[in-house]
Amino acid sequence: MNIASLSKIAIKALGNNKMRCFLTMLGVIIGVGAVIAMLAIGQGSKNSIKAQISEMGSNMIMIMPGGDRRGGVRQSSDDMQTLKPADYEAIVNQSTTIANITPTVSSSGQWVNGNNNYPSQAQGVNTQYLDIRQRKVAQGEMFSESDVKTAAKVCVLGKTLVDNLFPDGTDPLGKVVRFGSIPLTVIGVLDEKGYNTMGQDQDDLALVPYTTVMKRMLAIDYIQGIQASAIDENKTNETIAEITDILRTNHKLRPEQEDNFTIRSMQELAEMISSTSSMMTVLLAAVAGISLLVGGIGIMNIMIVSVTERTREIGLRMSIGATGRDIMTQFLIEAIIISVTGGLLGILLGGIATWMIKIFANWPVQIDPSSVVLSFAVCTVIGVVFGFYPAAKASNLDPIEAIRYE
Amino acid sequence: MAKEIIKIENLKRYFKVGDETVKALRGVSFTIYEGEFVTIMGTSGSGKSTLLNTLGCLDTPTSGEYYLDGIAVKGMGKNERARIRNRKIGFIFQNYNLLPKTTALENVELPLLYNSSVSAKERTERAERCLREVGLGERIYHKSNQMSGGQQQRVAIARALVNNPVIILADEATGNLDTRTSFSILTLFQRLHREGKTIIFVTHNPDLALYSSRNIMLRDGRIVSDEYNHDIKSAEEVYRNLPVDTE
Numbered sequence A: 001m002n003i004a005s006l007s008k009i010a011i012k013a014l015g016n017n018k019m020r021c022f023l024t025m026l027g028v029i030i031g032v033g034a035v036i037a038m039l040a041i042g043q044g045s046k047n048s049i050k051a052q053i054s055e056m057g058s059n060m061i062m063i064m065p066g067g068d069r070r071g072g073v074r075q076s077s078d079d080m081q082t083l084k085p086a087d088y089e090a091i092v093n094q095s096t097t098i099a100n101i102t103p104t105v106s107s108s109g110q111w112v113n114g115n116n117n118y119p120s121q122a123q124g125v126n127t128q129y130l131d132i133r134q135r136k137v138a139q140g141e142m143f144s145e146s147d148v149k150t151a152a153k154v155c156v157l158g159k160t161l162v163d164n165l166f167p168d169g170t171d172p173l174g175k176v177v178r179f180g181s182i183p184l185t186v187i188g189v190l191d192e193k194g195y196n197t198m199g200q201d202q203d204d205l206a207l208v209p210y211t212t213v214m215k216r217m218l219a220i221d222y223i224q225g226i227q228a229s230a231i232d233e234n235k236t237n238e239t240i241a242e243i244t245d246i247l248r249t250n251h252k253l254r255p256e257q258e259d260n261f262t263i264r265s266m267q268e269l270a271e272m273i274s275s276t277s278s279m280m281t282v283l284l285a286a287v288a289g290i291s292l293l294v295g296g297i298g299i300m301n302i303m304i305v306s307v308t309e310r311t312r313e314i315g316l317r318m319s320i321g322a323t324g325r326d327i328m329t330q331f332l333i334e335a336i337i338i339s340v341t342g343g344l345l346g347i348l349l350g351g352i353a354t355w356m357i358k359i360f361a362n363w364p365v366q367i368d369p370s371s372v373v374l375s376f377a378v379c380t381v382i383g384v385v386f387g388f389y390p391a392a393k394a395s396n397l398d399p400i401e402a403i404r405y406e
Numbered sequence B: 001m002a003k004e005i006i007k008i009e010n011l012k013r014y015f016k017v018g019d020e021t022v023k024a025l026r027g028v029s030f031t032i033y034e035g036e037f038v039t040i041m042g043t044s045g046s047g048k049s050t051l052l053n054t055l056g057c058l059d060t061p062t063s064g065e066y067y068l069d070g071i072a073v074k075g076m077g078k079n080e081r082a083r084i085r086n087r088k089i090g091f092i093f094q095n096y097n098l099l100p101k102t103t104a105l106e107n108v109e110l111p112l113l114y115n116s117s118v119s120a121k122e123r124t125e126r127a128e129r130c131l132r133e134v135g136l137g138e139r140i141y142h143k144s145n146q147m148s149g150g151q152q153q154r155v156a157i158a159r160a161l162v163n164n165p166v167i168i169l170a171d172e173a174t175g176n177l178d179t180r181t182s183f184s185i186l187t188l189f190q191r192l193h194r195e196g197k198t199i200i201f202v203t204h205n206p207d208l209a210l211y212s213s214r215n216i217m218l219r220d221g222r223i224v225s226d227e228y229n230h231d232i233k234s235a236e237e238v239y240r241n242l243p244v245d246t247e
C-alpha cells in the first residue's frame, strides 16, 4: 500500500469531520503563532540593542564619579565631584590602550536667539568627542584645541537646535546665540542623525568646549564624567583595568579602599541588556512552546476519540486487506496533516501577529527564518509523536472484534 | 473434477473465557469446489460466524488444517493473511459496513486501494463495472448513507466482487433486510453463482437452503449434515411473486 493512497484516505477521513479537524488544529495554530511572534519580539529587541551599541560605538568606555552605583545607594554631592580635569590628563598621559578621550560636563538651560527659545543642554566636551561618538560636523567646523584651552565662547549645534533657533532658515554660521546669559558664536552644525532606537533625538545636542561649561557656566573645578574609546573593542576589559590603576594612583587610594569612580564599557552594558533580553525571549518562547505542546496533546486526544469512533471502519479496512501497518500509517498521516496544516496556518498567524505588533505597538520585531523552520519541524514531530499512540492503538485492533463494535 | 477452493480438516476453534473454554468449532472438515453455492446453517451460537471468520483468514483456528486455493493458511503471519484477504476473499457482512459519507464508487474501490498493483484508472473501471453488475450503475456517486438497506448491501456485494476473489463469504447477508429485498439480494447471489462464482452464505434461516447448491448444517460446532441440492429453487421467481408493498 503506497503513501499516496493512504494520504488520500486520510484526507478524506479528515474531510468528513471538518469542524473537529479545524478545532484540533487551532491548538497547534495558536501554539506555533505564539512561538513565532515571541521569537520575533526577542530577535527584534536583540537586533535593536545591537544596532544601538554600534550606533554609540562598541569600543566606548564611560567613567563616572562615585563608587559602584549598582546597589542603588544615593550618592552624596561629594561623591559626584571625585573626577577632576587632572584625572583626565593623567589618563591621556599614561594610558596606552585608549584611542580618544574627552571629559564631559553638561549644563541645562535655555538656548536663545532673538525671539526664539529652546530649552536644552550645553554639552561640554573636547575635540575628540566627535570620534568617540562617531559624529561629524556637516557645516562649518568643530572648535579647536585652543578654543578648549581658552574656554572660547563658541558652540556647534545639532539640527534640532538649529531648526528651533533659526526657524526662518537663516544660515546659523557666525551668528551669536545665547545659552542662559552667555553669548556663544555658532561655528559649526552637526550632521543629522535623527532618532536612535531608544527614541532619543540625537540632533538635540549642542557642543561647547568643556572648559567653557566648567568656568563660564557652572563655575566648578570637577568634571561630571569622562568618555573614551578603546583602541581595540575586544580588549575593553584591559583598558578598564588600566584606567582603574591610573585613577586609583591619582586619587591616592589605599588597597583596602574602594574605587571612588565607576567605569563602564559599552560591551558590558550590551551584554547585560542582551542577556536580560535573551532570558525574556527564552521565557516567552517556553510559554508559547507549552501551548504548542498542549496543542499536540489536543491532537492525541482527538485522535484517540476518532480511533474509538471509527473502530468499525478500521475493522472493515482490515477485513478487506489493510495490514496493521496500513492502518497505522493512515492515522499517523491524519495526525501529521493536522499538525502540519496547523503549523502552516500558525506561521501565517505568527506573521500577522508580528506585523501587528510592529504596526500598532511599534516594537522592533524580526522573524528569523530559522524560527519558522524550527516551529514547522516541531509541528511535524508533534504530529508523529502524539499521533503515534492512537495510530498504534488503531493498528492493534482485532479485526473481528473491531467489525462487530457498536 | 472441479478445482478445490477451500479444504479444511478437523478444524477446531476454542475460546478461553476466564477459566472456561468455549468450544465454538469442535472438528469441522469439508472441501468446497469451484462454482459451488454453499449455505451454512445452524442456530445462533452454533459456530457459523467463527467458521466463516476462520475461512476468511480473519481468525486462526486452534488446530486443524486449512487450504485456500491450494495454499496452506496455517502458520501465516498477520500481514500475509491481510494480503490473502485482499487478493482472494470477498467479504459481505450483515450490517453492510460501508464507509459513511462516502460514495458507492469509493466504497467499492476500497479493497483495490490496498493493492498497489492496481492503477487508479483500473481501480475506478473495475469498481464501476462491479456496481453495474449489482444493478447500481446509475447510483455510483450516491453517498452510502443516502441509500436503502438493499442498495447498501448491493454496494457491499460489489465491493466483495471487485478484487476478483476465489470465494465470496457472506455472513447473514440478508439478516437486516425485509423479505422482498432479501429475495432480490438472493437473486443476485444466484446470478453470481450461475456466472461461476464460488459462494459461502451463512444464515440461520433454514428456508434459504432451497436456493443454494449445497447445504452444510452446524450444531454446537460440529457438522450434522452436508447435502447437495439438485433442485435449486429460483429466488427470482419468489421475488416476482411477492407483493410489491410488504410494509
Ligand SMILES: Nc1ncnc2c1ncn2[C@@H]1O[C@H](COP(=O)(O)OP(=O)(O)O)[C@@H](O)[C@H]1O
Binding pocket: B015, B016, B017, B022, B023, B024, B042, B043, B044, B045, B046, B047, B048, B049, B050, B051
Ligand atoms: N471472541 C469470542 N470469545 C469467546 N467466545 C466466543 C467468541 N466468538 C464466539 N464465541 C462463542 O462461540 C460460539 C459460536 O459463536 P458464533 O460463531 O458467533 O455463532 P453463530 O455465528 O453461529 O451465531 C458462541 O457460543 C459464542 O459465544
Ligand SMILES: [Mg+2]
Binding pocket: B048, B049, B050
Ligand atoms: Mg453469527
